[in-house]
Amino acid sequence: MDETCYPLVVIPARGGSSRFPKKPLARIMGKPMIQHVWEVARASKRVAQTLVATDDAAIRDVVNEFGGQAVMTSTEFESGSDRVAWVAAELGAGPDSIVINLQGDEPLLAPEALDALVQVLEQNPDAQMATLAVKKSGDEELHNPNVVKVVFGRSGEALYFSRAPLRSGSGFFFKHIGVYAFRYAALQSFCRLEPSPLEQVERLEQLRALQNGFTIQVIPIAEDTVAVDLPGDIALVEQVLKMRTEERHP
Numbered sequence: 113m114d115e116t117c118y119p120l121v122v123i124p125a126r127g128g129s130s131r132f133p134k135k136p137l138a139r140i141m142g143k144p145m146i147q148h149v150w151e152v153a154r155a156s157k158r159v160a161q162t163l164v165a166t167d168d169a170a171i172r173d174v175v176n177e178f179g180g181q182a183v184m185t186s187t188e189f190e191s192g193s194d195r196v197a198w199v200a201a202e203l204g205a206g207p208d209s210i211v212i213n214l215q216g217d218e219p220l221l222a223p224e225a226l227d228a229l230v231q232v233l234e235q236n237p238d239a240q241m242a243t244l245a246v247k248k249s250g251d252e253e254l255h256n257p258n259v260v261k262v263v264f265g266r267s268g269e270a271l272y273f274s275r276a277p278l279r280s281g282s283g284f285f286f287k288h289i290g291v292y293a294f295r296y297a298a299l300q301s302f303c304r305l306e307p308s309p310l311e312q313v314e315r316l317e318q319l320r321a322l323q324n325g326f327t328i329q330v331i332p333i334a335e336d337t338v339a340v341d342l343p344g345d346i347a348l349v350e351q352v353l354k355m356r357t358e359e360r361h362p
Contacts, residue, residue: 117160119210119230119293121153122199124192125175126216127168132342136171136216141350145340146171147178148219155223158230159212165199191317193292197303200296207297210234214291217340220352221291228331229293232268240298241321242329243270244289246336247280253287254279258341260288260316262330270328273316286330289337292318298326 125136125146132138136146146164153162164175164182167189175182183202189195196213205211210233212226225244232242245262253259254277261278263271263286272278279285294302308323310316321328338349 121159121162121212121214122196123164123214123216124195125166125171150180152221156226158227165195197299205296209296212293220337222335225333232329239329240326242293245286245330248287249284262286262288264330268329270330
């Protein structure tokens with residue numbers, strides 16, 4: 113592989129999901145989902161290089177077919193963060209290199225959101241991590257345990273993440289979008305830590321970082337996303353993509 117450039121996006125794409133096997137290859141408007149996510153990263157103005165990290169040869173082959181770059185990894189990793197950290201280590205990342213863990217099931221993320229993640233780490237030398245959130249007001253999502261909520265301080269530092277109803281003010285809350293930018297040294301430190309008590313209670317990996325004193329900058333974004341967790345989510349994603357296309361080309 114050619115010399116690695118930073119900021120680097122790594123898209124972990126596992127083929128063996130029990131709830132949705134081969135999920136990264138699911139077709140969305142004629143293209144595999146992993147290609148949609150790849151194109152989001154490639155459209156970012158601040159991301160220098162994008163790689164897909166997968167343990168599945170079929171996913172690797174599809175990525176190569178559409179012109180992307182894929183790295184084969186072990187099937188033994190317990191999380192996407194571990195897979196991303198391994199790839200960054202193999203590529204010789206420096207301590208301050210910015211590495212973004214972009215989930216392979218986020219085809220609706222705006223490229224500008226990745227730009228914002230990079231910018232906040234470049235402008236805040238003390239920040240070890242950055243992530244995204246969108247302001248919401250609906251009670252249904254507030255009480256949905258599959259929608260993770262986040263509260264953060266006046267300077268943007270995350271205070272807590274939870275699946276429970278967690279308001280940020282009167283009548284609104286912030287929905288967490290699970291995309292993370294790390295300084296490489298922080299990513300390596302994070303992956304060496306044991307799961308924390310709050311992480312195990314909430315089933316949220318990012319609480320391991322908070323309980324161990326990491327600073328996580330939260331960046332509010334305007335446009336919500338729809339993560340593809342189950343096959344039924346694809347119809348909603350296609351509906352949003354069609355609406356966006358119509359808005360751009362009326």
